[in-house]
Amino acid sequence: MSDFQRAREALGVRLHQLRDDAGLTGRALAARLGWPHSKISKLENGRQTATPHDLTAWAEATGHPSVAGSLQSDLAMLETHYRSWRRRLANGHQPAQQEAGSEERGACVVRAYEPNVVPGLLQTPEYARHVLLASAALHQSPQDTDDAVRERMRRQELLYVPGRRFQFILWEGALRARICPPDVLASQLDRLSGLVGLDTVSISIIPFLADLPLTLRHGFWIHDQSYVTVETINAALHLDDHADVSLYLRAWGMYEQAAVTGAEARRILVSARHTIGPI
Template sequence: MSTDFQRAREALGVRLHQLRVGSGLTGRQLAERLAWPPSKISKLENGRQTATEADLNAWAEATGQPALVSSLHADLRGMETQYQSWKRRLAAGHRRAQVEAGQEERSAGLIRAYELTTIPGVLQTPDYARHVLASGALLHQSPRDTEDAVRERMRRQELLYEPGRRFRLLLWEGALRALVCPRDMLAAQLDRLTGLIGLDTVDLGIIPFAADLPLTLRHGFWIHDEEHVTVETINAALWLDSAADVALYTRAWTMYDQVAVRGSQAHRLIAAARRPLGPS
């Protein structure tokens, strides 16, 4: 399947191929010069492997074109703007990813989001966030900087109290009941949600189990103003900024919003999920 990311990776591979050929090196000769397996040269040139910055540095140096490093890095950054694998994004741990998420949120006046399975990060308690982030680190086998990441996630929540901000967040009712942390911690998380209903910067809608859905339940997503959409899959984070993509996700959000409940009805759904978890 052809994707914008794959096409960009192939285009970068063509540039690398041209650099090698222009230097008079065969693929095997370049591999020997870099102490790489020949298969890596082939995969990079044919767009079957994503280069790292270190790969690009070495390639430019070995082909006698060190001045092109910054241009090659720009190609890589442009490609990864749209698609970043979690393996690469979390190579330095979760804290950096939280910092980047905070920067995105600070740049937007209106954020609309839809989440299917978890409470949004900007609404999480520290204990809930700790379990979500730790499970992510376990899945991706990334550095365990959970406490630093929790602190950054809590810092992101300062935006909830800035006048003029708007967070319009939709949750499926199942997210209120998913035991992604111990029961007492989920109870505290639901108590926090109850306290946030009515905050002037937060519009929290809950899609009930019994709702007549206008659209099947899909993956979660975040819309930042009318500029771009972020989507997190199990293996990658996507940044979609074409007008068509933003319009599509806005239409999906609006369809979910039409069946979401708020105010006292949302309170009742949270209370129903909270009741089996025991007393406060």
């Protein structure tokens, strides 16, 4: 069981206790709140994540309005480790970009493994625009694309700060994926070629024909050796348990063994760019 699920179940136990103390059945509380009974059951059994509004309403309906703040603190701690895109993108992509930038500014060494897409810190504005528009369409979130692109470009200023280290491992497929028009992809590949050799940045590429010590799993970002962020379709996970961080560092090392750098990486970039043809 994940730490997130344990925390969600612990919150459910607190909610059940509040209802029990108030002498209410699940159906009675549901009627008082105007909710379906199934929602009460799901929240108490850790099968649904409460919203701040849910917790305030629950505390008031059970006669314990003073505990709303404590319940919301538990929720905030839970969401530190599991941040659903539905909530994270409720106000668009710009706030999420600002949050990512804050995390990056707090780290001296950032490692990123991406098998499917060019990482945001390396994207051109037009490539970023297509990635963010697709995400907004998937999550049906507000399309603040221009502001989000500007924020993503602002994050990239860290690449040029002395003393910082940004290490990227990409699978060759990420360089060829047509998630944008050919001219946009061509410009993106040109930018990556220009970044190879930058003092603060290392770009490694896992070739199509590389012998893999590990299957190509989901992308992840390691901030120093403190915590890992993993983005799935529905949520962003924040993993700071020592065992989890050690596991991802081990995976990073295995992918690094299969990757090429320097002139070999540049040759793969040139080959990918050549397949697009003249623009």
